[in-house]
Amino acid sequence: MKIATWNVNGIKSRIDNLCAWLEDRQPDVVCLQELKSLDDNVPRAPIERLGYNVATHGQKSFNGVAILSKRPLEDIATGLPGDASDEQARYIEATVSTDTGAVRIASLYLPNGNPLGTQKFDYKLDWMKRLIARAQALLEFEEPFVLAGDYNVIPMPQDARFPENWRDDALFQPQSRALFRELENLGLTDAYRACDADGGAYSFWDYQAGAWQKNNGIRIDHLLLSPQAADRLVGATIDKDVRGWEKPSDHVPVIIELEV
DNA sequence: ATGCCGTTTCGTAAACGA
Numbered sequence: 001m002k003i004a005t006w007n008v009n010g011i012k013s014r015i016d017n018l019c020a021w022l023e024d025r026q027p028d029v030v031c032l033q034e035l036k037s038l039d040d041n042v043p044r045a046p047i048e049r050l051g052y053n054v055a056t057h058g059q060k061s062f063n064g065v066a067i068l069s070k071r072p073l074e075d076i077a078t079g080l081p082g083d084a085s086d087e088q089a090r091y092i093e094a095t096v097s098t099d100t101g102a103v104r105i106a107s108l109y110l111p112n113g114n115p116l117g118t119q120k121f122d123y124k125l126d127w128m129k130r131l132i133a134r135a136q137a138l139l140e141f142e143e144p145f146v147l148a149g150d151y152n153v154i155p156m157p158q159d160a161r162f163p164e165n166w167r168d169d170a171l172f173q174p175q176s177r178a179l180f181r182e183l184e185n186l187g188l189t190d191a192y193r194a195c196d197a198d199g200g201a202y203s204f205w206d207y208q209a210g211a212w213q214k215n216n217g218i219r220i221d222h223l224l225l226s227p228q229a230a231d232r233l234v235g236a237t238i239d240k241d242v243r244g245w246e247k248p249s250d251h252v253p254v255i256i257e258l259e260v
Numbered sequence: 261a262t263g264c265c266g267t268t269t270c271g272t273a274a275a276c277g278a
Contacts, residue, residue: 009277036268036278061268112278123274147278152278171278206278207265231271250266250278 001107001258002026003099004239007033007204007251008051013062014249015043021242022050027255029071029096030109031148035064042066059089065149081137081234082130090127098260102140104227108149113170122171124152127135128179135186135224141159144229144260150251151222153180155190156223158199158221165223171220180221189257190237191223201238202246204251212243232259 008014011032022030023112030052035042047054052068056077063066067073073094080091086212095102108131113124131147138145139242157163166172184190192201202217211217225233239253 013267034267112276114278166278169278204278208278209264211265220278246264 001028001260002255003029003146004253004255005031006253007150008071009034009249010186011035011042013036021047030068032066033109037064046149057089057092063089064111065092068106069095069096080130082133100260104145106147110151112152120232126173132183145226146223146229152220152236154218157179161216188224191225191233192236195236203238203254205243216229221251223256234259
């Protein structure tokens with residue numbers, strides 16, 4: 001089963017790109033972030049025509065996440081537990097069953113957290129603590145699960161072309177990195193790193209200042225696997241070429257292959 | 261560097277992103 005995560009930066013602006021990519025790569029499941037669209041305004045028809053079921057948790061202008069799947073999406077749940085007052089659409093979960101078992105899959109858009117010293121950074125850290133609690137709850141089942149999305153965290157210096165440029169950024173703060181490690185230390189596996197420990201592979205290049213041309217990138221889109229999912233991991237790739245397409249998102253898809 | 265670029269909105273400048 002091929003499972004991908006992709007921050008599309010606006011589903012309405014990216015629909016042609018997305019459909020061309022789906023048709024060519026044929027992923028089984030895709031976790032999307034930054035739909036920037038209400039549920040009713042998501043262009044479902046062209047996606048469904050390609051054979052995908054679509055579950056969305058949308059929001060006007062900002063945020064918004066979705067899961068696409070060739071197989072049916074079961075037990076869809078929206079919103080990250082732990083704060084009933086949080087109205088930002090950043091989390092959706094669903095189960096995909098195969099002949100050999102089931103995988104619980106989450107599409108998440110972790111808060112950016114900039115600028116430092118504001119409510120936004122506190123919100124990021126609080127959200128990460130809630131994600132840790134959700135991961136702990138899912139681990140209780142001892143089943144395969146995948147937490148896929150835009151984490152807005154650069155885990156290690158080798159995940160940035162110029163780590164010193166990110167020293168004062170929420171994505172590379174010690175607190176952000178420590179909470180990401182806490183998530184891993186529960187027993188979750190960073191699927192891409194497990195397949196390529198060298199560093200120097202990125203999933204985001206800013207639109208500004210020729211970042212793509214200079215390969216000034218960062219790796220912030222991650223798929224974290226439960227032990228039962230990690231046992232079935234056979235490969236992970238970053239679809240870097242997509243950043244060079246016409247009218248690209250600033251993020252590219254990260255894809256894993258699970259033997260399920 | 262309040263910059264750069266791109267998306268969105270009861271728009272035509274401002275908010276947000278990373």
